[in-house]
Amino acid sequence: MNRLTQTCDRCHRGIRQAVSTWASAVLNFVYPPECQLCGAEIEGIGPVFCETCIQQLKPSLTNECPRCGAPAGDYAELSQGCPQCRKESFAFERVIRLGIYGDQMRLACLRAKGAGGSSLTRGLADVLVDQKRPIFDQFPLDLVVPVPEHWSRRFLHPHYAAEILSRQIGHRLGVPWSRSVLFKQRRTPKQATSPTPRRRQQQQGSFAVKQNRDLAGKTILLVDDILTTGATADAAARTLKLAGTQRVIVAVIAVSPLRS
Ligand SMILES: [Zn+2]
Ligand SMILES: [Zn+2]
Secondary structure, three states, X not given: OOHHHHHHHHHHHHHHHHHHHXXXXXXXXXXXXXXXXXXXXXXXXXXXXXXXXXXXXXXXXXEEOOOOOOEEOOOOOOOOOOOOOOOOOOOOOEEEEEEEOOHHHHHHXXXXXXXXXXXXXXXXXXXXXXXXXXXXXXXXXXXXXXXXXXXXXXXXXXXXXXXXXXXXXXHHHOOOEXXXXXXXXXXXXXXXXXXXXXXXXXXOOOEEEXXXXXXXXXXXXXXXXXXXXXXXXXXXXXXXXXXXXXEEEEEEEEEOOOOO
């Protein structure tokens, strides 16, 4: 590519950017952006939630279990996990969560799964990364991947929250992202309230890693929207580790209280 072509490309990019910024400013003037949770007007270009909702989405600074992400008492001994997960064996090392599955978070997760939930999901990812960056920075992450869905579910629901969430987290952290490393080879029932042993049984062997993927020695961030019993994330993490991954860290929007 010669110097003239490069200069032209830069000019075109600059013009496109200026037009896009100008168009956004006009649209924001005519239709001021609204918070995607409460509908309040938002100032400026970029945020999808108002400041009040962002504060409600952020977790209160209570202690949390580093293994499963569940809230814990201030003086709880958590070196071996909390009472909810101590007897469980997980293939992932820890869970990084944005919030507790309270009213505002439940609403956000429901809307994130719905049609048009992409920008809301990206907004949640930004809040998650900004709030928990010191924890993310503790791990030398090589790759971000979503917990995959079976193709038949993807076919019916093309908007997949875990995929959009993981992509935005990778983008925000500056870590490569891929949706083609891990895939779901067998459809499993959606039984959020099943007891943990049954969920583990259902998930066993349901994931696979694409051939020719060199994961040896890598640290992978596995992303899902909600963690319930941890059985799904555990099965996905186990598959990644069998393929050579050294460490798997899980990131979720929220940890559901539906645990048994
Ligand atoms: Zn709001
Ligand atoms: Zn725990």
